[in-house]
Amino acid sequence: MTTVAASPARFRDLLVSEWIKTRSLRSTPWTIALTVVFVVGSAAVATLTDGAAVSGPADFPPFDAYPAAGYWTLMLVAASMGALTVVGEYSSGLIRTTTVAVPARGSVVLAKAAVTGAVWTAVGTVVSTGSFYVSQAVLDERHGGVAITRPGVLRALTASALLAPVCALVGLGLGVLLRHAAGTLVTGVFVLLMLPTMFSDGNRWSADVKHALVSAAWNRLVQTWDPEPASLGYTATVPGSWTVFALWPLVTVSVAVFVVERRDV
Numbered sequence: 001m002t003t004v005a006a007s008p009a010r011f012r013d014l015l016v017s018e019w020i021k022t023r024s025l026r027s028t029p030w031t032i033a034l035t036v037v038f039v040v041g042s043a044a045v046a047t048l049t050d051g052a053a054v055s056g057p058a059d060f061p062p063f064d065a066y067p068a069a070g071y072w073t074l075m076l077v078a079a080s081m082g083a084l085t086v087v088g089e090y091s092s093g094l095i096r097t098t099t100v101a102v103p104a105r106g107s108v109v110l111a112k113a114a115v116t117g118a119v120w121t122a123v124g125t126v127v128s129t130g131s132f133y134v135s136q137a138v139l140d141e142r143h144g145g146v147a148i149t150r151p152g153v154l155r156a157l158t159a160s161a162l163l164a165p166v167c168a169l170v171g172l173g174l175g176v177l178l179r180h181a182a183g184t185l186v187t188g189v190f191v192l193l194m195l196p197t198m199f200s201d202g203n204r205w206s207a208d209v210k211h212a213l214v215s216a217a218w219n220r221l222v223q224t225w226d227p228e229p230a231s232l233g234y235t236a237t238v239p240g241s242w243t244v245f246a247l248w249p250l251v252t253v254s255v256a257v258f259v260v261e262r263r264d265v
Helices: 011-024 027-051 068-092 094-101 105-140 153-178 181-198 204-211 214-221 238-260
Strands: none
Touching: 011 027, 011 068, 011 105, 027 068, 027 105, 068 094, 068 105, 068 153, 068 181, 068 214, 094 105, 105 153, 105 238, 153 181, 153 214, 153 238, 181 214, 204 214, 204 238, 214 238
């Protein structure tokens, strides 16, 4: 009798599997839809509030299109959903079935990261673009709108779009490392939202820590005016903020891949 060895799962198969898992959850589309409505709505509210005093394009700060309340909510939801793609399998025991079928655990994590990053990049692009054009629709009535080609505006739009996948991948990496829903969500909230408020731009070491965090980097990237060092203390640079955006998901996912290959499920 001849035996045929099972061929190892291809990475494309892992991507398809993770996509099926993601779209099969009924809560996913509802959560995404409500998040988009809330964040874009917060931009409309912020613009309506500040737009009353607008008399022309020069008076409009593009940051109104990306209010902190809405985008902090986006950070929280994206990080939570990214974490749940992993901790949900740990809590249900499905992760054991997955690792039996695919012993290459690192590839599983990378497939989850690829699907999560793609989904939340799409969500972030919709939210960021929607926020900008909704705010402009409000301001155009007062002749206070700005073009997307205005210096800094496209950078703010891009940074706000990428904020979602960055936070989702950080949440996924934390989920792999901690494997517990409550602990992962609390850690994600602390690292992404609470920790930056503990530091200021007043002295160098504190500013360096703050500028190395995701929310501080996003704040700098959506700032379309030049900072005033004399009044604000140490300020982050635009290239440095982009580097922070790149390093956080890269480091957390890389550490997750390293750890998952070396410990028991």
